[in-house]
Amino acid sequence: MSTAAERRTAVFAALRALLLERPWGDVTLEAVARDAGVSRQTLYNAFGSRYGLAQAYTVHLADALCALIAETLAAHADDPRTGLEEGLRLFLETAAEDPLIDRVRAGDAHHDLVRIVTTDAGPLLVRVAERLEAAARAAWPHREPASLPQLARTLARLALSYVTMPPEYDDSPAAIAAGLSEVLAPG
Template sequence: MSAVAERRTAVFAALRALLLEQPWGEVTLEAVARDAGVSRQTLYNAFGSRYGLAQAYTVHLADALCALIAETLTAHPDDPRTGLEEGLRLFLETAAEDPLIDRVRAGDAHHDLVRIVTTDAGPLLVRVAGQLEAAARTAWPQADPALLPPLARTLARLALSYVSVPPEYDDSPAVIASGLSMLLTPR
C-alpha cells in the first residue's frame, strides 16, 4: 500500500472512531488530523474541507460495500439470487454499523452529511452502479449484458435509499435482502 493510501486509511479510521464518540458537528479536522497522525494542512490539501472529507469517506465506504457484494456474487456464480441476497444482507448489516450512516439514518446528521446521500448523490450513484455492474459481469458472464446496467442502477438506488431513509418497519437485513433478491433475480 502506498504512503498516500496508508494516510487515507488512517484518516478514515480516525474519522470513524471520532464519529463513534461524538456527532459530526463536533468532529473537527484538527481532531481527525491528530488521531490520524497527520497535519491539519495535509487534510485540507487532500480533502479541501470537512465536507470533502465526509464525501471521500462516503466513497471509501461505498467502495468497501461494493467489494463485499462483488465477493458474494463471485462466491455464487451459479446461483445469482443467493449471491445477491448475501451481498445485500452484508451491505445492510455493514452499513448499519457505520457511524456516519448511523447519524444520517437516525436523523442526527448535519445537513452536509445528508446532502452527500441525497441531493449530491449523483456521482456516488454512478460510481456504485458501475462497480455493481462490473461485479455482476464478472460473476455472471452468461447473463444478458443488456440487463446488467439497469439491475446495477436499481441496486445502487435501493442501497442509497436504505442509507438516507431507513425502512419504517423492523424487518431484519436478511428479510429485506431476501425480498429484494427475489424481486431482482430469476430462479
C-alpha cells in the first residue's frame, strides 16, 4: 500500500470484517495488521494501542455518518425537515449495521469501547457537532445562523445516545427519524 490514507482504509476495513466474525475481546492488533496487509508495528505507530485503533475507527465512522447527513441535507436544501428526516434515517440504519456499534449495544464490548462513546466522548461530540453545523450552514445558508450550533450539538448528542442505547420501543428508523425531524427541523 502506498499512502497512509490507503493503509488506514485497509485497517478499518479489516477491523470491521473481524468484528463481524468475533467479539472485540478476540480481535488482536496482529489479526487486524495481517488482514489489512500492514505490519503490527505500523498499527502501533499509527494508533498506539487497541484502544487507539478503536478511537480512530469511531472517528472514521462518525465522519462517514456526518458526510452522509451532509449529503442528505444538501440534497434537500429547500426542505429542511425532509433533509433532516432522511439524514437521521440514514444515520440510524447505517449505525445499526456497524459491528462495533453492535458490540457496544449488545453489551459485548470491552469497557474501553464503551468509554469511547460515553465518558471519553467529549472530543467526538465536538467533532460531530462541528461537522453537522457546517453541513447545516452549507445546506441552509438563509437560516438563522445563531440557532445552528445548538441544533448541531443536540443532534450530536442524540446520535451518540442512539449509538450507545437503541430506542426502547419498536419503531423503525424511518419512524424515529420522522418524529425527531418534526421536533428539531429548523422552520
